[in-house]
Amino acid sequence: MLNPFDPKAALLAKHAQHVVLIHFPIALFIAGVAFDFLAHWTKRRLLAAAAYCNFLAAALTTVPVLITGLLAWQWQLEGQRLKGTLLLHLALGVGSSLVIWAVWLIHRKAHRTQGGALPGYRLPLEALGVALVAITGHLGGFLSGVNVSN
Secondary structure (H helix, E strand, C coil): CCCCCCHHHHHHCCCHHHHHHCHHHHHHHHHHHHHHHHHHHHCCHHHHHHHHHHHHHHHHHHHHHHHHHHHHHHHHHCCCCCCHHHHHHHHHHHHHHHHHHHHHHHHHHHHHCCCCCCCCCHHHHHHHHHHHHHHHHHHHHHHHCCCCCC
């Protein structure tokens, strides 16, 4: 039986780093979307700044998540051809990362121009990003065994 408090087992498990790191971009992006929607409705600059910071951190943290996901595939499955849920998880994960980066770039462009207004299409894009992140995470739960009933 695996001891849940054994740091060696937790850090050296073949997929552990991906499972731990993935929570950062998920939480940061969803929080950023919440801040941005609130900033849009209330016109508060502080909320917009919080959204920007969350989007930046979410985008940056997708890099180690993608790397550790690919490493988990190589280590755990020895580079087998991807199919089914794992292939869908990878495709949606890459798509989610691209949307997160796109949202941050939209905010960055507006942030860099004085009085730069954010485009209205960003809100549906952010909602799409949340949906992609949720579906990707749901599939990842099945792959990790968290969502499997006994």
